[in-house]
């Protein structure tokens with residue numbers, strides 16, 4: 141094929157993508173951002189109340205209220221609100237007994253925070269491949285892999301090659317789509333692994349009608365500005381274990397013993413408790429959650445209407461047994477077009493559509509390049525295929 145001709149075809153595909161977005165968002169103002177929060181509820185009133193009463197920091201009624209709202213919505217018996225999702229993972233791993241020099245199983249396709257939190261516990265991320273159908277940990281090859289590389293001794297799993305203990309697995313629900321979490325739980329039990337569910341992107345997503353983040357020993361949510369709802373910055377730990385709950389609350393608030401006036405701390409704790417001001421924003425956002433989720437599903441329907449008619453791009457749809465929040469809608473590029481990802485992204489962004497690629501695989505980042513990893517064929521392919529589409533809930537109105 142001559143190169144001029146190739147360039148033409150490539151440009152045609154990029155232009156086709158931009159044209160499609162122009163039609164979908166003909167009535168929206170540009171630029172169309174990837175994911176913006178929406179504050180059209182009672183946010184101002186709750187925030188003002190914090191300021192007026194001076195309860196903006198670690199004491200105030202909104203933190204407990206927010207935790208109750210999260211527990212009610214997710215049906216998690218306990219939840220603990222913290223300053224962000226990353227520290228929620230870190231504290232969760234600590235409470236599941238992760239020790240320095242342990243290995244923790246992490247999907248190679250995830251936001252960097254998942255692996256960083258492991259390192260902040262002194263442990264070592266060990267990377268896994270993902271599944272084309274779910275974008276999360278590939279359960280088809282996990283059992284064989286662990287049988288091959290690891291061995292159980294004294295009720296602990298050890299990496300045969302490194303000699304290190306493998307203590308926890310972190311399934312992450314990519315873009316709000318559920319991992320085959322029941323399979324993960326079965327394999328984890330067999331191999332003596334604890335499960336920390338990274339449901340940072342999955343508030344409002346369910347697997348077989350059960351909220352994501354409530355399957356593992358600990359689950360975490362994030363309320364960063366770009367997530368389904370936001371507290372400015374924030375996160376939560378979910379658990380049904382009362383001991384973990386109490387310790388999480390204690391350790392994230394400097395391990396201070398409750399007393400009217402005395403300062404007594406019985407451990408090295410963290411100052412990770414969510415401030416009242418952030419929780420007030422969260423309480424207001426929770427009142428809008430159902431509406432946000434409906435709008436997001438309607439946006440996906442709209443994308444389907446347009447993308448169903450083209451062959452070059454495949455809109456990703458929720459996997460079996462999952463009701464997804466569709467945090468980010470994505471398309472997958474198909475075979476001869478995998479080299480076009482960057483060109484399509486540049487063209488879209490140039491034209492005011494803030495599309496994004498998936499994260500660079502964690503195994504390619506300088507600090508994780510030499511970490512233990514399985515063969516991550518599918519993750520490598522998905523990295524070339526995924527383009528994230530503008531997905532703010534207000535785009536549909």
Ligand SMILES: *Cc1c(COP(=O)(O)O)cnc(C)c1O
Nearest residue numbers: 224225226251253254340362364
């Ligand atoms: C956002 C996110 C986090 C971290 O949450 P922060 O609140 O930003 O610290 C962790 N894991 C995944 C998969 C995320 O998307």
